[in-house]
Amino acid sequence: MFQKFLSAFFLFFILCSSAFSQHGYWLSWRDSLDRDTSGNWKVFEDSVQRNFYLDSLVQVAWEEGYLGAAIDRLEDQGDSLWVKFYQGPKIQQIRLKQGNLSKDFVQISSAPLNFTEVNQLFLDVLKEAENTGFPFASIRLDSLQRQGEELSASLKISLGPEIRWDTLQIEGNSVTKEKYLQRLSRLEIGAPFSQNELEQATKRVGRSPYFRLGGAPKIDFRLQKASPVFQLSDRNSNVLDGILGVLPNENQPGKVLITGQLDLELYHLGGKGRDVSVHWQRFNELTQRLDLEAKESFVFGSGLDVAAEFSLLKQDTSFINRRLGVHFGYQSKSPLYFDFFLRRQAGDLISTVAYNEVTELPETADFRWSEYGLHVTLDLLDDVIAPRKGVKIELGLSAGNKEILQNTGIPEEAYQGLDLRTPQYSLKGKIEKHFYLKRNWGIYWGAAAGMIRNENLLQNDLYRLGGLQSIRGFNENFFFARDYFYMNLEPRLFLGENSFLFLFSDLGLLENPYFADSIEQALSIGSGISFETDSGVFRFVYAVGKTKEQPLSLQFSKIHFGYLVRF
Incomplete structure (x- = not known):
């Protein structure tokens, strides 16, 4: 035992x-x-x-x-x-001599430094070296002499080999062409290596809507050349979106009106940043809109993007507006994107029966407007497609000459005394801010404002607002406005990367000079869901809007739902 x-x-x-x-x-x-x-x-x-x-x-x-x-x-x-x-004795201060350190890096003063300042000096020198083509530089103290608690020394730097940029490489399943990525990164072949430029290039590549960046790029150093290797995987950025709207039919009480919208957006065709988009909307029985746009990135190897646009709006039996434009975009090394554009806009009346006996220019008329402008975007969102935090700011301004054309269906006296050729100006701005509160909670806040000025401003010149993209709870493009401001507040409960439940409140102030009560206040509240699947995003929005003419009532509620397919 x-x-x-x-x-x-x-x-x-x-x-x-x-x-x-x-x-x-x-x-x-x-x-x-x-x-x-x-x-x-x-x-x-x-x-x-x-x-x-x-x-x-x-x-x-x-x-x-x-x-x-x-x-x-x-x-x-x-x-x-x-x-x-x-531990040993402590050196209280040190006097440095320039040594073999070039004054282009730093100018050494004769004043004594403590070791915290010396360490910072070393970091600054090495940072300057790695940003000017010498990533393997090292620095040390030489010819040390000690006098009590003071040390004197000369700086000795070893720069190592000079490194220059070589062509970048792509790993992964992305269709992106290396030439496109090279231009997007802004890393110039043959230029001195720069760690700072590499970090900025990584941010630009990581913010692309076309692909995801799988971590920091690897650097292949060979024969005094540096070739960055980016790990990319393509995103499902192409969009096929169809929205069905069920609205009260204002022309036939007791019945509903089915409206529709189709959005087709094809991105990064051929792996070269080539985009094509088609947008069609039907607001009511007689009103439709068509927008076409195509963009080519880095045309002829330059830093410019070139885009063309065409837009057509048929407003019931009142008028038809057409717009044709050309854009020249430039992505700076900062998050700023500059878009220079020129447009030719035309408006024509469909019917002049209501104006046979007018004595002054009616609220709608035939016109031609040559517009020149600049649109600037500052994008600091953490993700282009599904942001959780960050801010995005847009500002656009334009100017040009507008000419009013005389329509034979309108009495000639309506044009007498008018300056038919006048300057016209417009200004627009937009901001969106995403707050990331907790893992599953966030808030979206957005605001937009705009104004347009002309001596002979027409109703078919005015901004169009209302609907899912601006003030919800109203028909698409329900409001006409010369000046506008609206704000959106949307708390979100995230269920996945791009899936969330949300409540919202939209507030708008609009001015239409053709209304007796020109200042319009619009308010809407509602809720909805955005649910992501393997092939797309399902969206459902229920909204109720209020104006002076429309009470806040479920009788005037709007339901919008659709399925946005990404591929």
């Missing part, structure tokens, strides 16, 4: 010893005064972490001015290590 108990005891002791030895790697130390600190044990997961900790102790001491700091290993028993830490 005693032998069994003794065997069990030794087995228990061996197991406990084994468990204890696997618990970690232990460290105990003594200071330079040989004071016993054996009770101060520190445990690490492995010996590598323990050695790293010891090295960091010495490094910190050096940075604080204890240049004689060192560690002496007294006893090493596998998982337990005893060491002695020598």
Whole structure:
């Protein structure tokens, strides 16, 4: 019996010893005064972490001015290590000489520095070196002389080989062409290596709506050249979106009106940043809109994007507006994107029966407007397609000459005394802000404003607002406005990357000079869901809007739902 108990005891002791030895790697130390600190044990997961900790102790001491700091290993028993830490005297300040350090990097002053300032100086020099083609540069103190607590030394820098940019490479399943990515990154082949340029290029590539960046790029150094390697995977950025609207039929009370919208957006065709989009909307039985746009990135190897647009709006039996434009876009090294554009707009009356006997220019007329402008975008969102935080700001302004054409269906006296050719100006701005509160909670806030000015401003010149993209709870393009401001507030409960439930409230102030009460206040509230599937996003929005003419009532509610297919 005693032998069994003794065997069990030794087995228990061996197991406990084994468990204890696997618990970690232990460290105990003594200071330079040989004071016993054996009770101060520190445990690490492995010996590598323990050695790293010891090295960091010495490094910190050096940075604080204890240049004689060192560690002496007294006893090493596998998982337990005893060491002695020598600190030595502290150097209070140091006087530096220029040495072989070029004044292009930094100009050394004669004033003494503490070691914190010296360390910062070293970091600044190395940062300058790695941004001017020398990523392997090193710097040290040379010709040291000590006088009490002061040290004098010369700086000695070793730049290493000069490195220049070479062509970048792409890994992954992306269809992106290397030439396109090279232009997007703004890294010039043959230019000196720059760590700062690489970081900026990584941000630009990572913000592309066409693909995802799988971490920081690798750098292949070979023959004094640096070739960055980007890991890319294509996004489902193409869009096929159809929305069906069920609205009360204002012309036939008691019945509903089915409206529709189709959005087709094809991005990054051929892996070259080539985009094509088609947008069609039907607001009511007689009103429709068509928008076409195509963009080519980095035309002829330049930094310019060129786009063309065409728009047609048929407003019931009143007028037809057409717009044809050309855009020249430029992406700066910062997050700013500049879009220079010129447009030719035309408006023609469909019927002049209502104007046969007018004596002054009616609210709608035939016109031609040559418009020139600039649109600037500052995009600081964390994701282009499904942002959770960040801000995006847009500002556009344009000017040009508008000419009113005389229509034979309108009495000639209506045009008498009018300057038929006048300057016209417009200004628009928009901001959106995403707040990331918690893992599943966020808030979207947006605001937009605009104004347009002309001596002979027409109703078919005015901005069109209302609907899912501006003030919800109203028909698409329900409002006409010379000046407008609206704000959207939308708390979101996220169910996935691009799936969320939301409540919203929209508030708008609009001015239409052709209304008796020209200032219109619009308010809408509602809720909805955006649910992402493998092939697209399902959206459902229920909204109720209020104006002076329309009470806040479920009788005037709007339901919008659709399925946005991404492929």
